[in-house]
Amino acid sequence: MKHHTTAARDHFTIGQLATLTGTKPVTIRYYERTGLLSPANRSAAGYRLYTPNERDRLDFIRRCRRLGLGLDEVRALLRLSDDRAAPCRQVDAIIHRQLEQVRERIRDLQSLERELERLELGCQAETVEACKIIEALSRRDEPTPV
Amino acid sequence: MKHHTTAARDHFTIGQLATLTGTKPVTIRYYERTGLLSPANRSAAGYRLYTPNERDRLDFIRRCRRLGLGLDEVRALLRLSDDRAAPCRQVDAIIHRQLEQVRERIRDLQSLERELERLELGCQAETVEACKIIEALSRRDEPTPV
DNA sequence: GCTTGACCTTGTAGCGACTATAACCTTCAT
DNA sequence: ATGAAGGTTATAGTCGCTACAAGGTCAAGC
Ligand SMILES: [Zn+2]
Ligand SMILES: [Zn+2]
Ligand SMILES: [Zn+2]
Ligand SMILES: [Zn+2]
Numbered sequence: 001m002k003h004h005t006t007a008a009r010d011h012f013t014i015g016q017l018a019t020l021t022g023t024k025p026v027t028i029r030y031y032e033r034t035g036l037l038s039p040a041n042r043s044a045a046g047y048r049l050y051t052p053n054e055r056d057r058l059d060f061i062r063r064c065r066r067l068g069l070g071l072d073e074v075r076a077l078l079r080l081s082d083d084r085a086a087p088c089r090q091v092d093a094i095i096h097r098q099l100e101q102v103r104e105r106i107r108d109l110q111s112l113e114r115e116l117e118r119l120e121l122g123c124q125a126e127t128v129e130a131c132k133i134i135e136a137l138s139r140r141d142e143p144t145p146v
Numbered sequence: 147m148k149h150h151t152t153a154a155r156d157h158f159t160i161g162q163l164a165t166l167t168g169t170k171p172v173t174i175r176y177y178e179r180t181g182l183l184s185p186a187n188r189s190a191a192g193y194r195l196y197t198p199n200e201r202d203r204l205d206f207i208r209r210c211r212r213l214g215l216g217l218d219e220v221r222a223l224l225r226l227s228d229d230r231a232a233p234c235r236q237v238d239a240i241i242h243r244q245l246e247q248v249r250e251r252i253r254d255l256q257s258l259e260r261e262l263e264r265l266e267l268g269c270q271a272e273t274v275e276a277c278k279i280i281e282a283l284s285r286r287d288e289p290t291p292v
Numbered sequence: 293g294c295t296t297g298a299c300c301t302t303g304t305a306g307c308g309a310c311t312a313t314a315a316c317c318t319t320c321a322t
Numbered sequence: 323a324t325g326a327a328g329g330t331t332a333t334a335g336t337c338g339c340t341a342c343a344a345g346g347t348c349a350a351g352c
Contacts, residue, residue, distance in 0.1 A: 013328080013329075014328090014329075015327090015328060015329075024310090024311085025328085025329085026310075026311070026312085027309085027310065027311090029330095029331095030309075030310065030311095034309090043318095043329095045317080045318055045319080045329080045330090046317085046318090046329080046330060047318080047319095047328090047329055047330080048329085048330090056284070056286055059286065060283050060284055063282075063283050064283060065309090067258060067261060067262060067265075068255075068258050070308075070309090071308075071309070077280070077283065080274050080280065081274060081280045081283070081284060083274060084273065084274050084275040085273050085274070085275065086273060086274045087272065087273060087274075088269060088271045088272055088273055088274055088276070088277040088279075088280075091269070091274060091277050091279050091280055092266065092269060092279065095262055095265050095266050095279055096266060098262055099259065099262040099263065099266060102255050102258050102259050102262060103259060105255055106252060106255045106256060106259065109214075109248050109251055109252045109255065110252060112213060112214050112248050113245065113248050113249060113252065115213060116213060116241055116244055116245040116248060117245065119213075119241050120238065120241050120242060120245060123234060123237070123238060125234045126233065126234055127230065127231050127232060127233060127234055128226050128227060128229060128230050128231070128232045128233075128234055128237065129230040129231065130234070131234040131237050133234075133237050133238065133241055134223070134226065134227045134234075134237055136209075137206050137209050137210060137223065137227070138202070138206055138227060140202055140205065159299080159300075160299090160300075161298090161299060161300080170339090170340085171299090171300085172339075172340065172341085173338085173339065173340090175301095175302095176338075176339060176340095180338090189300095189347095191300080191301090191346075191347055191348085192300080192301060192346085192347090193299090193300055193301080193347080193348095194300085194301090211338090216337080216338090217337080217338070
């Protein structure tokens with residue numbers, strides 16, 4: 001008859017949900033505040049109580065976040081996933097756009113990487129006086145060549 | 147005798163400095179507020195006036211920023227570059243650390259990229275109903291296998 | 293001289309996705 | 323009964339800007 005024990009299988013406190021989903025309680029409350037999660041039911045004392053359904057929803061959100069999607073994109077995906085008749089194209093578009101952005105960031109970072117490697121190799125000095133890195137960072141732009 | 151003409155070679159307004167360095171006036175003021183630039187001299191009317199030296203300093207900052215360094219690191223590099231006797235090692239350490247971080251971010255993004263590619267290829271459906279992407283994002287974790 | 297418009301000044305608030313702190317309340321085990 | 327752990331709210335901070343708003347200054351054209 002253990003119908004209200006701490007670790008019920010059918011509802012969790014915010015801390016339990018946090019552990020289950022690898023989130024922090026503050027983050028979960030933040031998601032609620034910003035409309036990603038709908039307001040949770042409350043216990044008599046005002047504690048948030050979550051169901052497995054809400055756990056699934058949070059898992060969904062966390063997977064999206066791990067893909068680097070912003071909360072707006074997550075919101076869009078949640079809305080789409082709730083509308084089984086929606087065109088799948090819109091889902092692909094979000095993923096596709098994200099992929100493009102990730103690739104662009106990779107390209108940017110790779111050019112940064114090369115630049116930093118070049119800088120690091122350049123310097124064998126003892127003091128800042130002769131440091132090639134500082135020199136490279138300080139080099140004044142050539143006056144406009146005609 | 148044009149000693150106070152608009153585009154003097156020896157001092158600039160904030161807007162001119164902004165154009166010269168590819169920064170925005172607000173950003174320059176922000177750098178001043180946060181101590182990256184020392185408070186500028188003012189004209190009679192209270193306009194900030196900059197010298198070529200200050201232009202060089204801002205160029206230095208911008209080059210650091212383009213390397214992805216945070217303002218704290220920039221501050222450290224500025225301090226080092228002002229102290230010609232400081233050990234060059236500290237400069238290298240900052241660059242080295244940044245390089246490591248960039249490489250780590252590249253690795254993270256590349257694994258994101260693979261994940262997103264996998265997702266994108268998986269789906270040929272028409273509606274969300276059968277969408278493999280949504281399915282992958284919604285997949286409930288297997289119950290702990292013994 | 294007057295207006296226009298570009299530029300400058302300050303202060304304040306917002307971005308994204310949290311994180312931290314404070315002050316307090318509830319639950320549970322000893 | 324007490325204390326730890328964990329829940330509640332509200333508020334402010336993070337980073338590196340960016341976007342107002344409300345005003346003062348300056349050069350040019352009429
Ligand atoms: Zn695509
Ligand atoms: Zn060096
Ligand atoms: Zn190194
Ligand atoms: Zn699909």
